[in-house]
Amino acid sequence: MMDLSDDYKGEYPILVEGLRNSFGEHVIHEGLDLKVRKGEVLGVVGGSGTGKSVLMRSIIGLQQPTDGSITVLGHKMGDATEEDAVDLRSRWGVLFQGGALFSTLTVGENVEVPLKQFFPEITDDLRAEIARFKVRLSGLPESAAFKFPSELSGGMKKRAGLARALALDPELLFLDEPTAGLDPIGAAAFDSLTRELKETLGLTVFLITHDLDTLYAICDRVAVLADKKVIAVGTIPELLALDHPWIQEYFNGPRGRAALDSKKETAVKDDPAPAPKGGAPEHDGEAAVETGVETGSPSPMDSSRSEA
Numbered sequence: 001m002m003d004l005s006d007d008y009k010g011e012y013p014i015l016v017e018g019l020r021n022s023f024g025e026h027v028i029h030e031g032l033d034l035k036v037r038k039g040e041v042l043g044v045v046g047g048s049g050t051g052k053s054v055l056m057r058s059i060i061g062l063q064q065p066t067d068g069s070i071t072v073l074g075h076k077m078g079d080a081t082e083e084d085a086v087d088l089r090s091r092w093g094v095l096f097q098g099g100a101l102f103s104t105l106t107v108g109e110n111v112e113v114p115l116k117q118f119f120p121e122i123t124d125d126l127r128a129e130i131a132r133f134k135v136r137l138s139g140l141p142e143s144a145a146f147k148f149p150s151e152l153s154g155g156m157k158k159r160a161g162l163a164r165a166l167a168l169d170p171e172l173l174f175l176d177e178p179t180a181g182l183d184p185i186g187a188a189a190f191d192s193l194t195r196e197l198k199e200t201l202g203l204t205v206f207l208i209t210h211d212l213d214t215l216y217a218i219c220d221r222v223a224v225l226a227d228k229k230v231i232a233v234g235t236i237p238e239l240l241a242l243d244h245p246w247i248q249e250y251f252n253g254p255r256g257r258a259a260l261d262s263k264k265e266t267a268v269k270d271d272p273a274p275a276p277k278g279g280a281p282e283h284d285g286e287a288a289v290e291t292g293v294e295t296g297s298p299s300p301m302d303s304s305r306s307e308a
C-alpha cells in the first residue's frame, strides 16, 4: 500500500494489518493494510464490490476475517475479552446504509436503544432527554424524536440514524454511504453536519462513499480500495499525482473534474482573498497543495454534487 502522507506521528485509532476476507472461494481482501489517524475524516472509495462495507464490518467485529489483525482503540479485535469488546462497542457509532432504524420504534426510542443496552442504570426520563439532545445534535427538530421512521424523509432518516450512532458519545464514527439517495442540497447539508460534529466532538470518521463532492468537501484523506487491498491513502492532490488507471479515471473523469470545479468555485466564494504565496495553509501536517483544494475545509453551500 502506498501511504502518501507518512509523516504522521500521532496515534492510529484503527490499524488494519494483512487483512484477508473471503466468502468460500471468493477472496475479497488479501494483505490489506490501513491506518486511520486520530481526528481525521478518512474517505474510503473503490469500485462496487471491492469490499468497502466488508472492511467496515471487519473493523467493527461483524465480520470475522480469515487472516490478519485489526486493532481498534488499542484493542486487538478477536483477542479482546468480552468486557473489552463491550467497552469497545460503546466507543464507536455506526450509520449503516439506509439508516437501519427499527421501524416500530420512534426516532427517540431508536436513539435510546444503545443507551438502554450500555447504560441500563440511567432513569427513563434522563434516557429520553439524552435521546432528544442527540436528535437536536443531528440537526433534526426535537419533535422528530416522537415520529416513526416511516414519517421521515430520506434526509431526516439519515440524521435519525446519525443521532443513534452518536447516542453513546463515540470516539469513532463509521458512516456507510451517508449521502446516497439524498438530493444535492440535503447531501451537502449532511456533509457540513458531519464535518461540524467531527470538529466539535473530536471524532475520528471512517466514511465509505461514492460521492465525489463529499470527498472534496469533508475528507482529510482518502483510501482507495482496488485489487483486494488499499492501494493508496493520501489527500486528493496526492492521489491525483499517482498514475493508477482507476484513480485517474475516478478523480479525473468528467464527474471528478466537475466535483473539483465546484469545490474551487465554493473556495473562491468563501474566501475571495488571494492565497498566500507558497500555497494553501498546512493542514494536519500535510504539505500545501497546488490546486487550491483544501481537503480539510467543509463547503456548506456546495450544492452541485457528482456521484462516481
Ligand SMILES: Nc1ncnc2c1ncn2[C@@H]1O[C@H](COP(=O)(O)OP(=O)(O)OP(=O)(O)O)[C@@H](O)[C@H]1O
Residues within 6 Å of the ligand: 023, 028, 046, 047, 048, 049, 050, 051, 052, 053, 054, 055
Ligand atoms: N455475507 C456475505 N456472504 C457472501 N458474500 C458477501 C457477503 N458480504 C459481502 N459479500 C461479497 O463481498 C463483496 C464485497 O462486498 P461489499 O458490500 O463490501 O462491497 P462494497 O465495496 O461495499 O460495494 P458497494 O460499493 O456496491 O456497496 C461482494 O462481492 C459481495 O457480494
